[in-house]
Amino acid sequence: MSHEGMRICWTCQKPIRPGEKTRKTDVFSASGPGATVEYHAPLCPVTPPPYQRGPVPRSH
Numbered sequence: 891m892s893h894e895g896m897r898i899c900w901t902c903q904k905p906i907r908p909g910e911k912t913r914k915t916d917v918f919s920a921s922g923p924g925a926t927v928e929y930h931a932p933l934c935p936v937t938p939p940p941y942q943r944g945p946v947p948r949s950h
């Protein structure tokens with residue numbers, strides 16, 4: 891039994907329960923070569939954009 895910790899859906903940011911159907915996709919990270927993330931297969935059919943979401947600090 892592998893210990894992967896809690897998995898979070900990349901799209902809705904909700905925890906993925908063991909045995910729940912998910913899809914995996916590769917995303918690019920600014921701090922690394924990228925990572926594989928999971929998201930709900932039936933609930934989150936929309937493929938997330940190939941970049942990390944979140945507030946981006948902008949200095950004008």
Ligand SMILES: [Zn+2]
Binds near residue numbers: 903
């Ligand atoms: Zn989801």
